[in-house]
Amino acid sequence: MIRWLVVLLAALIAPPLAADELRPAVVELSERAPGEWTLEWKLPIAAMPGGAAAGLARPVIPANCTMAGEPVQRAAPLELLGSARLACDGAITGQGFGLTELLGNSDAIARMVPLEGAVQTFRLTADAPTATIAAAPDRWQVARDYFVIGTEHILWGWDHLLFVIALVLLVRRGWPVVKAATAFTLAHSITLVGTTLGYTGLSSRPVEALIALSIVFLAVELAHRLRDPERVTWTRRWPWLVAFAFGLVHGFGFAGALAEIGLPQGEVAAALVAFNVGVEAGQLLVIAGVLAVMSVIGRVAAPFETPAVRAATYVIGLTGSFWLFERVLL
Incomplete structure (x- = not known):
């Protein structure tokens, strides 16, 4: 029995x-032309507040950027995909981007991809759901974030x-x-x-x-x-x-x-x-x-x-x- x-x-x-339960939310900010950026995001349903209530977590854009038109969103199996075009006034160094919120033990990955210079990658958490864009990547910040990501991957x-x-x-x-x-x-x-x-x-x-x-x-x-x-x-x-x-x-x-x-x-x-x-x-x-x-x-x-x-x-x-x-x- x-x-x-x-x-x-x-x-x-x-x-x-x-x-491979390491499927965090991903927010990527990519430069298409000087002053023109594309913001794309992937929000797993399980990582969002309320489970299926996908619309509660929203992307955060740099303060000197505005959305050009309405964002486009579509549902995929167990995740929400979205994109938006941004017009930015000047450099975005020192500005923040990410998500409005992350609950519980969920985390997210934020990437900034400029036309020139190095890609910056950040780990977002419930306590810090946004990241600040630096003038150049911080090696120790990268090492720290990827160490935690690796540890979480084997544990989850x-x-x-x-x-x-x-x-x-x-x-x-x-x-x-x-x-x-x-x-x-x-x-x-x-x-x-x-x-x-x-x-x-x-x-x-x-x-x-x-x-x-x-x-x-x-x-x-x-x-x-x-x-x-x-x-x-x-x-x-x-x-x-x-x-x-x-x-x-x-x-x-x-x-x-x-x-x-x-x-x-x-x-x-x-x-x-x-x-x-x-x-x-x-x-x-x-x-x-x-x-x-x-x-x-x-x-x-x-x-x-x-x-x-x-x-x-x-x-x-x-x-x-x-x-x-x-x-x-x-």
């Missing part, structure tokens, strides 16, 4: 969870998160976990950097399917371990090798999320390194958290350790299977 309740719970929570990107959790539950012991996590990090760093710099790449659909398959694979290995703790498989013998192989695939997923955000011209290296370090920091937080919980359960409630791992296995396996069928068949 407990197993079927866990399966039912996983079925209920699986559909809302999506790959459910497919990557479930893979890391499953890997820790499978390996469990300290040093093997460190080796597997290091192999996973090295692998996804290779494909992340290679794809971002244009040396390699895969389309998003097979990547997302393979990421879901990696979760199912580890869930099956977890189930085998629970059934037969003495059974030796390749994964249990060389977990770092399996983590490295699937890490290459997950790196393509990280690169896809980063491509959606964009990298600031002139600070590509700083942004890329900071994003990757942020991903690693988030990953280490997850690993430490899972190991801490397992340690507490083992010391305080040892009889419940195996049922807890079994329940987690069902949730991880069913969620990964749902994603796999969804990404292959739909």
Whole structure:
């Protein structure tokens, strides 16, 4: 009965969870000619106040700019797209742009793309929903923002998160976990950097399917371990090798999320390194958290350790299977 309740719970929570949950709102201000700018925005429904009430969050334009005509907006699946032409009186350096509001833990990316000079990228938050345009990009501001974006991606990107959790539950012991996590990090760093710099790449659909398959694979290995703790498989013998192989695939997923955000011209290296370090920091937080919980359960409630791992296995396996069928068949 407990197993079927866990399966039912996983079925209920699986559909809302999506790959690469790092899909923030994006506001881009692009210069078309001296004094003429185009403002474009993408507002995910989930990130906006009231969910489907898309019209509540509005773009903020520089104080010395006015809209030339009415903005154009259209609805797309789970997001609102809009654009407007701006006429600006003089330079927009020192002016602010962004969104009227961001609620909860949602964030947004703001980009300023001039005809001459470097692109500036900013991370907007609920406390600071607008950004101030600088004379030149601030390297430390770029590094700070992309570090936070990378950390959030691993913490809120459910497919990557479930893979890391499953890997820790499978390996469990300290040093093997460190080796597997290091192999996973090295692998996804290779494909992340290679794809971002244009040396390699895969389309998003097979990547997302393979990421879901990696979760199912580890869930099956977890189930085998629970059934037969003495059974030796390749994964249990060389977990770092399996983590490295699937890490290459997950790196393509990280690169896809980063491509959606964009990298600031002139600070590509700083942004890329900071994003990757942020991903690693988030990953280490997850690993430490899972190991801490397992340690507490083992010391305080040892009889419940195996049922807890079994329940987690069902949730991880069913969620990964749902994603796999969804990404292959739909």
